[in-house]
Amino acid sequence: KANFQMPACDAHEVAELFFPVLAPLEAERTHEVSITLSYEKETKETFDIVALVEIPFDDAISFSHRVLTTQNSTYLQVKGSNKTIGPITLLKNALNPPEGCSVDEERVPSTGLHTVLHPKCDASFVFPIRIMETAEDITTHYQFSLWFSSPSETFANFLPENYNVQYNFTISKPRIDYEISFTSAPTSFIGEMFPFSFSVVRKRSSSSEVTFTVDGNGQWLIIGQSRSVLSLSPGEPKLIHMNLLPIKTGWIALPKVTLQGVSDENIAYQPHSDRVKISPKGEFDCRCVPRV
Secondary structure (H helix, E strand, O other), X not given: OOOOOOOXXXXXXXXXXXXXXXXXXXXXXXXXXXXXXXXXOOOXXXXXXXXXXXXXXXXXXXXXXXXXXXXXXEEEEEEEEEOOOOOXXXXXXXXXXXXXOEEOHHHOOOOOOOEEEOOOOEEEEEEEEEOOOOOXXXXXXXXXXXXXXXXXXXXXXXXXXXXXXXXXXXXXXXXXXXXXXXXXXXXXXXXXXXXXXXXXXXXXXXOOEEEEEEEOOOOEEEEOOOEEEEEOOEOOOXXXXXXXXXXXXXXXXXXXXXXXXXXXXXXXXXXXXXXXXEEOOOOOOOOOOOOO
C-alpha cells in the first residue's frame, strides 16, 4: 500500500500520476490492483472513489538465446529486448554455466559499459563456451544475469541503483551424427588448380546413405562432383577428392560442405585450416640499381 499526493486541479483539468507496483512474475501475470482516489472540493467536502483494475505485468527485459557452432568454436548468444517505456543503461552482465561447462573469459567480446538501450530495442551478448565432452545427450542449465539502471527520473525514484534481472534456460548438447574433416594446402595462386579433399564419417546416424553438397560460396569454381550420394558404414571414413579453381584473392574460406537433411549442429567439422591464402600471380624483374 502506498499514498501519493496529487496536485491541486481546476475544473476540467487532467492529472496524471506514475506509481510503481511490484508483483510476482510467475504463471499468473495479471493482478488486480485497488486504486482509491480521495479528494476535497472547495466546499471542504471529501469524497473517495474506489476502482479495481486488472493490470497485466511483464518482465522489464525479455530474453532469448541460441547456440552457434562454428568449425572450431561453440558460442552462446543471449539477446535482451527493452520492454519498458523508457531507456535503460546496461551496467554489467554475467553468465553462470553449469558444473562441467565453462565460459572462455579471454575470448568474451566486450559489449561496452553503460550502453543505453531504448524501448523496443535489443542488445546481444555472446559467450564462447566449453561444453563437457560426453557421448550421451545432456541438457545443461544456465543462468544469465543483467544489471541496469534508468536515466529517467521517473524510474530512478523507484528502482534500486543497480536493478538486476535473471534469465534461466537450458541447452541441449547437439547430437553428433557425422564428422567432416578437411585436407588442403594453406596457400595457392589465383587461377591455379587447388587440390581439395574431405572425409565424411558416420558417427551415430541410423541412415547408411547421405547426400553431400559442396558450395564454392562465389569464391571457388568446383571441378568434380559438387553433389553426390555416399554409402557409409559406422566409423569408416569416406574420402572425396576434387579440384578447385580460386577466383578471388586474399584469405578466403574453404567451400562449405553440407549433408542433406542434417543440421549443421549435428555435424562435427574438423578442418585442417579454416581459410586459405590466395595470392595474385605476378612477374618480378629483379636488377641492381646503383645508389645515387
